[in-house]
Amino acid sequence: MALGTLTIDAAGHPLQLSAQRAAFDPQHQSLFVADAHFGKDAVFRAHGVPVPAGATAGDLARLDMLIAAHEPRSIVFLGDLLHGRASLASETIDALAEWRARHASVRIVMVEGNHDRHAGTLPPSLGIETVLEPWLHGPWALCHYPQAIEGAYVLAGHEHPVYVIASRSDAVRVPCFRFGPHCGVLPAFGAFTGGFVVNQSADTSAIYAVAHQRVIAVRERRRAPARRDP
Template sequence: MKIQIKDETFILHPSGAVFWESKKIIIISDVHLGKVTHFRKYGIAIPQNAISENFRKITDVLDYFEPEKIIFLGDLFHSSKNAEWDLFEKWLSNHNQETYLITGNHDIIDEKHYKSISVIVIEMLEIEDFFFTHHPTEKDNLFNFSGHIHPGIILRGLGLQSLKLRCFFQKPNQMILPAFGEFTGKFILKPKSDHHIFAIAGNEVIMINKNN
């Protein structure tokens, strides 16, 4: 779904990524690489193929949009280095985009490891009228792209049935991205009258009536 923010076109992708059309930038939040391996280590039953699914999803997004730059909005890795770091390093070697990591609360891997594979690690990034952070942040006259919250919405039917979906949660000067990674969960947010909700339903992004 294409939307306009400050006269710029952004495309909301059902993977949870956002593409800034004029700048050829892909924006991705909360991948939480290493989480599946971390959980499996402690006996939590998560399918092994969930690891490859994260990399497949990112690759599909890059192949579709062909961006020149990637901005990860924090929590790229869930915890310390594990076997998935080697997979990430190999995956990154097959892509030539300039890559930024905006540090999140889970990003505890030493910056030197990212530097060795040409990932630029910073606390925030400002580009023209937009700035990028992990935690949702207000800043005068700038529009914020962030993550961290893993936003979700509940859709209710006429009966007792309900459905929880990931969503892009837009406030007047802010867009909170859904978590990109597998097994990351959702935090249900309650929209106000000036909020816009873009729910992810399968392979579609749909705008939800804010009064629902």
């Protein structure tokens, strides 16, 4: 079992939540990643904002760790694989091509998100399938936008959910997974992203925060307790 994971029951199906901000379906051996926003640093620099390079390389290294831990047959990006048109420049695409070559046997599917539409078409040489939401896979309806889909449980992204942990004198925002009756939302995978606070979300029945390389239940349904993985 991968370190830094927490296995939960999502609509009757096991789902492993990773401290690397991704989720793994052990029955279908599929890894789900939301909002990678590869090349966001390149987009900022193309607009004259002097942010440092390296965000894409770091995120791809974390993907390598997830692949080594879970050995998935498929990886599904839940939208916003790329950040913008400048993400198609060689700086980002070459890094993605090198990463893809290391994992040529893994099927990779991208559910198109709003940033992907703005960025443009991926080079066919990357071997990444592009699909529209909802993409049905096992018990899941895989989407970019959180929504309800009849007959399936939705896994989505787009929101970049974060949870605020506060004391009387301080507060910190950490990425989180949030799950409602019909839809679960993954945190943004990309390190160079913002977040939307979900502490008071009325449609959320469970929240799992990522902190100190662990996934921690901060709000949880009592009927289906999570299982801490060793």
